[in-house]
Amino acid sequence: MKRKGMSRRELLKSAAAAGGALAAPAVWSPARAAAARNETLLLVTENGPNNLDIQGVGTNRPGYEASWNCYDRLIVNATKTLPDGTLSYDRDKLEPELAEDMKVGDMSVTFTLKKNAKFQDGTPVTAKDVKWSFDRAVTVGGFPTVQMKAGSLTKPEQFVAVDERTFRVDFVQKDRLTMPDLAVIVPSIYNSELVKKHATAADPWGLEYTKSNTAGSGAYKVASWKPGVETVYERHDGWVGGKLPELKRVIWRTIPSPGNRRALMERGDADISFDLPSKDFAEMKQAGKVKIISTPISNGMYSVEMNVKNPPFNNEKLRQAVAYAIPYQKIMDAAMFGLAKPLFGGKSNQVGSAAWPQPTAYVTDLAKAKALMKEAGVGEGLSTTISFDLGDGVTCEPIAELLQESLGQLGIQTTINKIPGSNWRSEMAKKSMPLMVNFFSGWLDYPEYFFFWCYSGQNAIFNTPSYQSKEMDAEIDGARQAAASGDKATYDKDVEGFITRAYLEVPRVPLFQPFLSVATQKNITGYTYWFHRQLDYRSIRKA
């Protein structure tokens, strides 16, 4: 049947032509797209931020990355080049970021803010903003407040806005960790006027607002955030905290399947990925299509942890038996594919240096393990569970399976318990898991910091073995005080003391210090390893 007038097809064609001429193209022209690609970084990981503010409630690690890049701190660690050519943060050197200089006194430190420091909305940064931000950090509770406490930053009275551009922090006690603690992500500088505008009586610190809006002075601002899907950053051209970054735009996409992330990297459709399984990193390194950079995670280790409060592992000889039963080398090969530093097979458990982390003297020796089992008085064997965080299953599962096999030879029957997602925190808090495979790494790279969280009597959530010992606490406190007063001899003695105690009583058996690996396309340079293990976009360049 023929219609009168224009056929539908003709009508659509002409409409499209007319529409095309009028409507702005939704995609840039190929030339513009190519240029834009060069200034844009595409990052793919398994999870994205659930909150753009590290001081928010329950912010996840990707959220830390957003805070790091969008906010400034007063000072920042300098960058150094490691022997193998990779870049890393320098634990021992601090540089000005938002402050232009700092004067460290006996019981205080004074900062002068940079003259032209401006927030992303154009308002100047003042000392009032800094004080407000610090007050916020120590008052909101949760993780940020505890992190501040680790550097003896606890009371708002310590923070003084001397004048428009001068800010002073008073110490409550001498603590070596105070200065480095000022450079971690938590004491970010917020645009207090902007955030206060959105504060309410129920939410005096504006946490709701900063959850989805960045109100900082950092090098990047979040242009769009679709939780669980994509975060898009744009460069803040007025950034004074350092050299202006080269990347104008960073797009961060959540791709849940690790196989697909690897496929994207190998086909060149993504620029950076850093949470792939070690196996993929090892294989991609060999294949050579993408650049793989691996750095040992500072102050971090995977360990087998046992609850020392409840049977059966309240028995020290049993714990030592387990320490000798662990198939260390097999575990390193199967879980990390060589991308780790062993923390076993050292000279002696009576350590002779304050280096951290350092290997224990345990090795895989089933005969010794069986003998210790007899001494422990559990010769007939027992049964228990091995728990680990499902979110870290790629590494923990092979460890658990190999551990299960070895313990089976000792007569210890185990079932493997994979604990999903955020339940892991709950389970850790309950302190009821008998045997776990776990990972911990401390931001501040000092042994007393690790021990403060993982072994001290305050029984923090990270002290999963529920280990409490007066002697240990004395040594940890001693070390902290010695560090504060610069007494190296006492410091070394106490550190060696608590490490030895930890290795002999072995509530936790160190396995290895893992590497943090990053896969980038060959034209990407400037990747720097940071203690927080997240990506710093400011130094990255795309050729």
Added chain:
Amino acid sequence: MLAKIGRRMLTVIPTIIGVVIVTFLLTRVLPGDPAIYFAGPAATPQSIADIRKSLGLDRPLPVQFVRYVEDLVHGDLGNSLSTGQPVVTELASRLPASAELTLLALAVAMAVAVPLGILAAVRQGSWIDHACRVIATAGVSLPVFFTGLLFVYVFYFLLGWAPAPIGRLDVFYAPPTDYTGFYLIDGLIDLDAETIWAALKQLFLPALTLAVFALAPIARMTRASMLALLTSDFVRTARASGLDNRTVILTYAFRNAMLPVITTLGMVFSFLLGANVLVEKVFAWPGVGSYAVEALIASDFAPVQGFVLTMAILYVVLNLAIDMLYGVIDPRVRLEG
């Protein structure tokens, strides 16, 4: 007709109530404690107890349930723990993504399964019949995530035919103006051919994966109803009156055969919504399925409750619509009803 609708609605209400109760109970039985999650790493038993109180989790279950229902009536599905966003907003923004994918998959599945089913019925017992059965069954015999990953490996990684499994649109495309949330429709309204093409490219693999799964029931149903019809009286009469085979099959048998297929579609659609969950995970599709799965793993109650409730209501409405449609198409049903 109206009375019939009214009566159907009445039977639907107990179902919805049942869903609400079961969802609530199920999420409350999930392991994991939101209070501990909120309390953070420095949690002391006191701070956890305080937070639990502020979240209302220390009240007895019936009280919590009443509060939950009150919120529901006001359209408040709560907030997601992990993203902090209101569940209603997130569901609303993600639903079009899932719906677009499922509908396209359904269309593809029908385009393949219906002709296959008709062919198998017309040539019953021949090798085509057996081949149809084998193909359709094979599609349903593999876990859907495996099919998806296999497709990604073959069509993207090895052959490069499909685009990167990176979501609904490549990073360098801006989504079309948000009229419906369906990129294909919105792109059409905007008359933006490039975006339509980009969205279609991304839709291709996940839709194919889902379609493979839906082939079997549709093909099977088509074949069955065609078979029943081809031996029926009126078709025999049509043939006897001299109408050519083609007309008989397409004009008479097919139209009537479609009725049971439409009913099956309702079941297939809800079945696909379930398979959706895994496909979305594999293809990084920002739909309600992946949203619910992540929330479930993180013991995040509100999104799971919201998702289940929404899907249940959708399913109920869909079935109602299909029943109505059936009544419109088939006068026998109407008369009996």
Added chain:
Amino acid sequence: MKDAATIASPAPSVPAAAPASNSLWRHGRHVMAENPVTGIAFALFVLIALAALVGPHVVPYDPLASDVAAKLQPPSPAHWFGTDQLGRDIFSRVVTATRLDFIIAVTSVALVLAGGGLAGIAAGYFGGWTDRIVSRVADTIMAFPLFVLAMGIVAALGNTVTNIVIATAIINFPLYARVARAEANVRREAGFVLAARLSGNGELRILLTQILPNIMPIMMVQISLTMGYAILNAAGLSFIGLGVRPPTPEWGIMVAEGAANIISGEWWIALFPGAALMLAVFCFNLLGDGLRDLVDPQRRT
């Protein structure tokens, strides 16, 4: 009493005992000849059952024994299906897994038949409130996105084989209840039921001894489909981490874990368990069709 017993025997329209077994066999051969695919399915089923029975005793390697030095090796004469990420022999694991998957399939079906089937029969036979309650429960379950319901149940109860089976049974409840209900409804007023009632059999007895055996043939089709579905469900749950616990060999979890290795080129880790899984589900599905043809030629599709 003897008269009552003879009156109570099933109606002749359904293939009955001894004299009819010949015709059943003949009928079976006829169906098989017409439909070679069904024959293949039956043969495959026997093979699977055999593997489930004797498999774990005849495999070359211990399915749980790791050998990290030999990890990720492609198929070779030493390891027919290659080795996985811990160096375990995949062939041994695939064959050993047959038993667990078979058990998952069979117990899921048994459970849902007992639960859904009986509930459905009761609903169809008694009507009234029994019918209303069972139908409402079935409707409520059907309204859920089924896989998410399974996820929720396993997440809430813990990921053990028992709970996976329970979850599968619950999800399939509506289907069985509906079919059973419809069939029971039809047979409610049938001659043999009336006869049984007349001879003094209690209602429950009639339900179990008369109606249930009668509807079994119809349910057979559904049963074989559910067996396949149970295995696929376990695989899907494994993909999100809610499947069976390691190191238990089970096709679903082997596929789920091996899937990550496809891109890196170690195709054998996922392919072999995937093929086994597919074959089993395929076999069960085709079996269902074949059984339907065997049992009720009128309904042949």
